[in-house]
Amino acid sequence: MSVSAIAEDGKIGVEIKRSDFMIKSNVTSSSVINAAIERYQYLIEHEYYESPIDRDSGTLKTMGSIYSLESYTLDVPADGKACIVAKTPFGAVRALETFSQLVTANSGRKVIRNAPVKISDTPKFSHRGILLDTSRNFFHVDAILRTLDAMAYNKLNVLHWHVVDAFSWPIESKIHPELTEKGAYTLDMRYSYEDVKKIITYAKNRAVRIIPEFDMPGHTYIIGESHPELMACMNKQPNWDKYTAEPPSGQLNIADPRAISFAFDIMAEYSRLFVDLQYHMGGGALNLDCFGEEPTIEMYVRDHPGESVDSLIVGWSTQMANKLDDLGKIPMVWEDTILSHNFTARNTTIVQAWINEDSVGKIVDRGYRAVASPWNKYYLDCGHGSWLSDFGGTSWCDPYKGWQTIYTYDPLANITDPIKQKLVLGGEVALFSSQSDETTIDRNLWPRASAFAEVMWTGNIDPRFRMVARGIMAEPLQPLWCFLDHIFQREKTLRKFLDALHSDGLVAQEARLGNAHKQLYGMDEGTDTYVPTSGAGDSKVSTSRVRPENTATYFTYNNSYSQQQDNASGAQFSRVDDDYIFESGARARV
Known part of the structure; x- marks a missing residue:
C-alpha cells in the first residue's frame, strides 16, 4: 500500500x-506472527470504517508494566x-490490532489521521478473560x-x-x-480432539490462551449417567434444591477411591490435550447436604x-492439586476451595473470586494470586429471569449487569499494599x-x-459499530439518534443506512443490521468474509508495513532468549518451536 502524507484541516x-x-x-519463523500478518493485511485492505472519534493525542502511554509480554x-x-517493536509475537499481535484501529475512512480514502502517532x-x-460455559447449552x-x-x-x-458441567459432557x-x-x-x-486443537491454534494465533475447566467434585451429574457408582445424591427429586443450586443434583463421592481414580484419569487425559500451563480444577459451590447424607460418606466419617465432610473436601x-503438579500444571480453583473449606494450597495456585468483591482481598491476604469474577459485577448471563418454573420469575444473580456496572468495578479496590496488588492478575x-447459546452469544x-x-487494559476503545462491522453482533447501548451528529455526517450515507435498515420492514431489521453497518463502516462489498490464503491450518504469512520497495526492517522483537520473567505479574513464557506459550504462572515449561 502506498503510504503518503496528506494535509487535512491543517493536520x-x-x-x-x-x-x-x-x-x-x-x-x-513464528506462526503467530505470520498468521497475524495475513489477517491484518486483509482486514486493513478491506475494512471501511468511519470513526466518530478524532484522535489528536500526541504520544499515548498506558498504565501497565513495560515488562509485559504483550507490550509494544x-x-x-x-x-x-510505520514501525512496530515488540518483545514477543503476542505483543506484535496487539500492535497490529491497534494499527488497524487507527485506520479510518475519510472522503473515500483510508487514512491515519493526525500523524505523527506514537503509542x-x-x-x-x-x-483478561472470558469464561464460556459449553455444557448448559x-x-x-464456529461460534467459539x-x-x-x-x-x-x-x-x-x-x-x-x-x-463440562452437570448438564452435558460435550468433549471427546x-x-x-x-x-x-x-x-x-x-x-x-x-x-472432537481435532476441534479442540483447532480452537487452541486459532486462539494462539490471536494471542489468546485456552484454560480448560473440568469442574469436580461438584456439578457432575452427567458423569453419573455413565458411572452411577461414583456418585452421591444423584438426581434427587422433588426436593432437589436441598442438594444443589440448580437441578440435576449429583456430586462425585469424595470418600470413594474409585471417584478419585476417575478424576485422575480426566486430569491426565485433558492435561495432554490442552497445552496451557494452567488447568482449572473447579471446586466451587459444593453442597454439604449432598455429601452428608450419602451412606458411604457417613460410614467413612464414622469409621x-x-x-x-469438610476434611474430606480438603483431602x-x-x-487433585498434587496430581496437577505431577502433570506439570498450575492449579486454578474457585475461591470456595480456599476460603470456605480451609484448603491450604501451594502459593503458585491461582484462585478465582466469584462470591463478592471482598473475596479478592481475602485471597491475596493469604498470599495467593487472584482472578476477579464477582457475580454481581461480571456475570453476563444474569438479568433474564429464572429458567426454573418455581422461582417466581427471578434469577439468583439478577439484575442484568450493564456496561456501567462492569466498567466501574476495580479489582484493586481497597487493596493498598503494592505487593498484594501485584497478586491480582486480572479478571474474567x-x-x-x-439462557445463552450461539444465537445470542454475541x-x-x-x-x-x-x-x-478497557478496564483490564486501560487502553482506548471504539464504539460497538467497529465490532459490528467485523461481524460481531454486539448489542446497541443507546438509541441510534445519539450517534447521528458524530457518525452520520453525510446525509447521503445516513439515508443509505436507513433505507437498508427498513427496506424489508420491521421483522427484517435485525437480520439486516450487520449488512447495513458494513455498508457504512465495514468490509468492501463482496469481501465481508475473511478467507486465509495459505491453505495451511489457520493461516501463514509474513510482518511490518510500508512501501514494498522499501526493504528496511520496520517490525522487530527480541528473540535472543528462551525464557523471561515478567517483573510486574510474575508471568513467564517458554519458547516452543519459535513461538511462545505464555501464562500468568510462577514457572514456565519448555
Whole structure:
C-alpha cells in the first residue's frame, strides 16, 4: 500500500492505498506472527470504517508494566513508514490490532489521521478473560472461533473454557468414551480432539490462551449417567434444591477411591490435550447436604475419627492439586476451595473470586494470586429471569449487569499494599449458558465485555459499530439518534443506512443490521468474509508495513532468549518451536 502524507484541516494524516500496502517482518519463523500478518493485511485492505472519534493525542502511554509480554511500541511518522517493536509475537499481535484501529475512512480514502502517532502500550493486568460455559447449552466451533476474533479485537487474552458441567459432557474422551456417548446432547454437539486443537491454534494465533475447566467434585451429574457408582445424591427429586443450586443434583463421592481414580484419569487425559500451563480444577459451590447424607460418606466419617465432610473436601482438593503438579500444571480453583473449606494450597495456585468483591482481598491476604469474577459485577448471563418454573420469575444473580456496572468495578479496590496488588492478575467476565447459546452469544458478550477489556487494559476503545462491522453482533447501548451528529455526517450515507435498515420492514431489521453497518463502516462489498490464503491450518504469512520497495526492517522483537520473567505479574513464557506459550504462572515449561 502506498503510504503518503496528506494535509487535512491543517493536520497531517497518512493515506493508505490498497494497491501497494504491505506488512512485513524481520521474523519469519513464528506462526503467530505470520498468521497475524495475513489477517491484518486483509482486514486493513478491506475494512471501511468511519470513526466518530478524532484522535489528536500526541504520544499515548498506558498504565501497565513495560515488562509485559504483550507490550509494544507503534510509531506512525508523517511519512507513513510505520514501525512496530515488540518483545514477543503476542505483543506484535496487539500492535497490529491497534494499527488497524487507527485506520479510518475519510472522503473515500483510508487514512491515519493526525500523524505523527506514537503509542507505547502495555496492559495493566496480565489475565483478561472470558469464561464460556459449553455444557448448559452447546456452542459449535464456529461460534467459539468468532468469539476468539472478538477477543483479539478487544485485546483479551484468556478464554476460560468451562467445558463440562452437570448438564452435558460435550468433549471427546479417549480414556472414557462412555462419557461423551451418554453425556453429549446429540452426535452433532461434541468437540472432537481435532476441534479442540483447532480452537487452541486459532486462539494462539490471536494471542489468546485456552484454560480448560473440568469442574469436580461438584456439578457432575452427567458423569453419573455413565458411572452411577461414583456418585452421591444423584438426581434427587422433588426436593432437589436441598442438594444443589440448580437441578440435576449429583456430586462425585469424595470418600470413594474409585471417584478419585476417575478424576485422575480426566486430569491426565485433558492435561495432554490442552497445552496451557494452567488447568482449572473447579471446586466451587459444593453442597454439604449432598455429601452428608450419602451412606458411604457417613460410614467413612464414622469409621475414621477426626474426619468430617469438610476434611474430606480438603483431602480431595489436596490430591487433585498434587496430581496437577505431577502433570506439570498450575492449579486454578474457585475461591470456595480456599476460603470456605480451609484448603491450604501451594502459593503458585491461582484462585478465582466469584462470591463478592471482598473475596479478592481475602485471597491475596493469604498470599495467593487472584482472578476477579464477582457475580454481581461480571456475570453476563444474569438479568433474564429464572429458567426454573418455581422461582417466581427471578434469577439468583439478577439484575442484568450493564456496561456501567462492569466498567466501574476495580479489582484493586481497597487493596493498598503494592505487593498484594501485584497478586491480582486480572479478571474474567463469565457467560454461564443456561439462557445463552450461539444465537445470542454475541449480544450477551458484546459490547459489555469491551467495557471489561478497557478496564483490564486501560487502553482506548471504539464504539460497538467497529465490532459490528467485523461481524460481531454486539448489542446497541443507546438509541441510534445519539450517534447521528458524530457518525452520520453525510446525509447521503445516513439515508443509505436507513433505507437498508427498513427496506424489508420491521421483522427484517435485525437480520439486516450487520449488512447495513458494513455498508457504512465495514468490509468492501463482496469481501465481508475473511478467507486465509495459505491453505495451511489457520493461516501463514509474513510482518511490518510500508512501501514494498522499501526493504528496511520496520517490525522487530527480541528473540535472543528462551525464557523471561515478567517483573510486574510474575508471568513467564517458554519458547516452543519459535513461538511462545505464555501464562500468568510462577514457572514456565519448555
